Amino acid sequence: xxxxxxxxxxxxxxxxxxxxxxxxxxxxxxxxxxxxxxxxxxxxxxxxxxxxxxxxxxxxxxxxxxxxxxxxxxxxxxxxxxxxxxxxxxxxxxxxxxxxxxxxxxxxxxxxxxxxxxxxxxxxxxxxxxxxxxxxxxxxxxxxxxxxxxxxxxxxxxxxxxxxxxxxxxxxxxxxxxxxxxxxxxxxxxxxxxxxxxxxxxxxxxxxxxxxxxxxxxxxxxxxxxxxxxxxxxxxxxxxxxxxxxxxxxxxxxxxxxxxxxxxxxxxxxxxxxxxxxxxxxxxxxxxxxxxxxxxxxxxxxxxxxxxxxxxxxxxxxxxxxxxxxxxxxxxxxxxxxxxxxxxxxxxxxxxxxxxxxxxxxxxxxxxxxxxxxxxxxxxxxxxxxxxxxxxxxxxxxxxxxxxxxxxxxxxxxxxxxxxxxxxxxxxxxxxxxxxxxxxxxxxxxxxxxxxxxxxxxxxxxxxxxxxxxxxxxxxxxxxxxxxxxxxxxxxxxxxxxxxxxxxxxxxxxxxxxxxxxxxxxxxxxxxxxxxxxxxxxxxxxxxxxxxxxxxxxxxxxxxxxxxxxxxxx
Ligand code: ATP
Ligand code: MG
Numbered sequence: 001x002x003x004x005x006x007x008x009x010x011x012x013x014x015x016x017x018x019x020x021x022x023x024x025x026x027x028x029x030x031x032x033x034x035x036x037x038x039x040x041x042x043x044x045x046x047x048x049x050x051x052x053x054x055x056x057x058x059x060x061x062x063x064x065x066x067x068x069x070x071x072x073x074x075x076x077x078x079x080x081x082x083x084x085x086x087x088x089x090x091x092x093x094x095x096x097x098x099x100x101x102x103x104x105x106x107x108x109x110x111x112x113x114x115x116x117x118x119x120x121x122x123x124x125x126x127x128x129x130x131x132x133x134x135x136x137x138x139x140x141x142x143x144x145x146x147x148x149x150x151x152x153x154x155x156x157x158x159x160x161x162x163x164x165x166x167x168x169x170x171x172x173x174x175x176x177x178x179x180x181x182x183x184x185x186x187x188x189x190x191x192x193x194x195x196x197x198x199x200x201x202x203x204x205x206x207x208x209x210x211x212x213x214x215x216x217x218x219x220x221x222x223x224x225x226x227x228x229x230x231x232x233x234x235x236x237x238x239x240x241x242x243x244x245x246x247x248x249x250x251x252x253x254x255x256x257x258x259x260x261x262x263x264x265x266x267x268x269x270x271x272x273x274x275x276x277x278x279x280x281x282x283x284x285x286x287x288x289x290x291x292x293x294x295x296x297x298x299x300x301x302x303x304x305x306x307x308x309x310x311x312x313x314x315x316x317x318x319x320x321x322x323x324x325x326x327x328x329x330x331x332x333x334x335x336x337x338x339x340x341x342x343x344x345x346x347x348x349x350x351x352x353x354x355x356x357x358x359x360x361x362x363x364x365x366x367x368x369x370x371x372x373x374x375x376x377x378x379x380x381x382x383x384x385x386x387x388x389x390x391x392x393x394x395x396x397x398x399x400x401x402x403x404x405x406x407x408x409x410x411x412x413x414x415x416x417x418x419x420x421x422x423x424x425x426x427x428x429x430x431x432x433x434x435x436x437x438x439x440x441x442x443x444x445x446x447x448x449x450x451x452x453x454x455x456x457x458x459x460x461x462x463x464x465x466x467x468x469x470x471x472x473x474x475x476x477x478x479x480x481x482x483x484x485x486x487x488x489x490x491x492x493x494x495x496x497x498x499x500x501x502x503x504x505x506x507x508x509x510x511x512x513x514x515x516x517x518x519x520x521x522x523x524x525x526x527x528x529x530x531x532x533x534x535x536x537x538x539x540x541x542x543x544x545x546x547x548x549x550x551x552x553x554x555x556x557x558x559x560x561x562x563x564x565x566x567x568x569x570x
Contacts, residue, residue: 062132076111084114086111091140113131137153157449165441191209192229211410219231223405228397237387238387240396278360283346287317348383392406412447464524466526467526476504479530488538509521531545545561
């Protein structure tokens with residue numbers, strides 16, 4: 001039994017000014033988390049209990065599958081990060097010790113874990129191995145926000161698998177996917193597993209576990225008729241049949257004046273055509289193997305470019321940067337809005353939906369003018385066509401079943417097949433069955449503990465406060481003690497013992513506050529069952545049992561209270 005008077009804990013009536021979303025507001029108002037600095041929070045005793053429950057479920061599911069827990073250092077030497085080539089990443093917070101040696105705070109632990117196993121695991125006979133830890137990370141996020149959802153300092157469970165072959169690594173990946181499903185099912189969260197961006201590593205073996213929530217930072221596209229789900233960052237946009245007959249046949253090229261028409265929408269209106277039948281020209285700078293170059297992208301007027309697709313398809317080191325207006329002018333001779341592909345010296349890539357466009361309307365590279373009847377083969381050269389636009393709600397699902405629907409999610413977990421990215425750069429090898437030295441096949445698997453706990457609150461709250469899922473509620477039972485007599489105290493002690501024997505936990509509000517204040521706070525803290533015990537009912541042998549989720553209130557005899565509680569919780 002824990003008493004409020006032991007907590008050193010307060011609740012607040014007002015929402016903090018920097019809290020934009022309900023879960024952040026509620027956790028702060030309930031006194032569960034407290035900001036020390038942007039993105040850096042203290043977890044109070046109640047929040048910590050919920051986090052520990054999340055961690056316990058995570059540990060349990062990992063241990064069941066033979067994963068081994070270890071704990072790696074937070075402070076990591078620069079030399080290690082230079083081996084992988086990641087020293088200098090903007091999210092790394094670096095520091096020096098008194099001897100002027102460089103270190104960083106652990107933002108992730110691929111480098112340390114690879115160093116840990118190299119030279120120790122020397123033979124395929126010692127594989128596979130999956131190691132994990134639950135530990136504090138630091139990432140110098142540009143814009144920490146939403147409380148624990150995007151912190152600078154946060155607790156993550158990170159696991160790493162080591163295998164002898166691609167096939168075996170895929171097996172470890174599949175196993176971890178099951179572990180993750182079990183974890184999020186046990187937590188009782190509504191989530192989707194979505195295809196995610198594999199970045200420079202390539203392949204399709206990376207998925208995110210997304211807790212569904214309107215405030216989610218990620219847009220997900222899911223089929224209304226199958227289990228297809230992908231992060232919009234990578235969701236394929238299928239080529240669809242072109243509806244516009246006027247763009248499908250070649251015409252002669254003609255320049256026409258378009259003063260004051262700056263956007264595709266303006267132009268579409270003035271020509272009385274659909275934006276999708278016009279062609280948008282965009283300019284980028286990309287870096288490939290450290291060489292910087294400019295390129296041009298064409299897509300339908302109604303589409304948005306997906307720069308992750310550009311990065312992946314063109315094998316760029318990073319997402320490309322859009323040219324500034326000044327750079328566009330230097331390249332084309334015109335301002336954006338009057339630019340097009342004719343006469344350009346950069347490579348030109350076009351979205352695959354433009355394959356049917358034989359007569360395009362594009363900018364003339366002369367301010368205030370456009371061209372119509374532009375033919376790709378005749379008037380300029382397209383390097384290649386590929387899928388480079390953002391997929392959209394309403395488009396056909398890439399698996400051929402149904403239509404895409406847009407939903408939002410909070411990424412709480414991420415599983416990733418890494419291949420030899422780290423083992424090769426850090427020279428971590430073992431001897432395979434043929435006695436040949438090979439680099440480990442690796443995978444990494446992360447869950448944000450604080451983000452998951454807060455996502456649960458985001459998914460489960462009402463106008464009065466948090467409604468903790470039973471799986472991670474800081475306490476199971478909240479006793480609002482209205483009077484403090486010896487009889488009541490000894491009843492509460494006795495009741496606590498009985499329910500604690502059932503594995504349930506009890507929190508007693510023993511403050512000298514008015515009943516109204518106590519009820520409001522009990523609603524705000526949101527533990528699944530509330531008991532109200534006061535002199536008046538007690539002398540008649542009655543207490544009140546309140547179900548926080550359904551708000552159902554029942555009177556119970558003193559004797560039957562345990563059964564009533566079990567009815568709600570067990
Ligand atoms: P995001 O795209 O949200 O920045 P990420 O791809 O950088 O996430 P990973 O490196 O895959 O995240 O980290 C694994 C998990 O750690 C994430 O799924 C998320 O739950 C959690 N996480 C990552 N960054 C943060 C953060 N700044 N604050 C809280 N949790 C985080
Ligand atoms: Mg990140």
